Amino acid sequence: xxxxxxxxxxxxxxSMHTNLLAWWLPHAAILAGLFVPVSVRALIWIxxxxxxxxACILNARRCNRTHCRYTGPYxxxxxxxxFVLGMGIVSAGIYGWISLGVFIVGGSGLIWRATERTWxxxx
Numbered sequence: 001x002x003x004x005x006x007x008x009x010x011x012x013x014x015s016m017h018t019n020l021l022a023w024w025l026p027h028a029a030i031l032a033g034l035f036v037p038v039s040v041r042a043l044i045w046i047x048x049x050x051x052x053x054x055a056c057i058l059n060a061r062r063c064n065r066t067h068c069r070y071t072g073p074y075x076x077x078x079x080x081x082x083f084v085l086g087m088g089i090v091s092a093g094i095y096g097w098i099s100l101g102v103f104i105v106g107g108s109g110l111i112w113r114a115t116e117r118t119w120x121x122x123x
Contacts, residue, residue, distance in 0.1 A: 010063040013059065029047075033045055038085070038086060049082065053076035057069075057073075065121065066119050066120060066122060067111055070115050078107075
């Protein structure tokens, strides 16, 4: 017998309020960040990625949500390219930032689907 009801009740993704606060608000901030200067954009994105990465890691510890074990570190790793673009180490226009945003959000979605399809929602 599994602990699925216990895990589900502890899963922050199961709570609309927590889900909005932990993931959808930072996603909205990342989107809104496209309309501000690059230095502010980089700061917003870095804070959002730290926020979501930490939420994923904490959620994985709370309930063993499979994809959270992988998306947490992924979000934190995505801080590096954001920092590189934000500091101007690599030059990129708005299309570069949009591409990075699609890569961040799309990559986390791909990780979510692949890991939970392979190993289940909780593992």
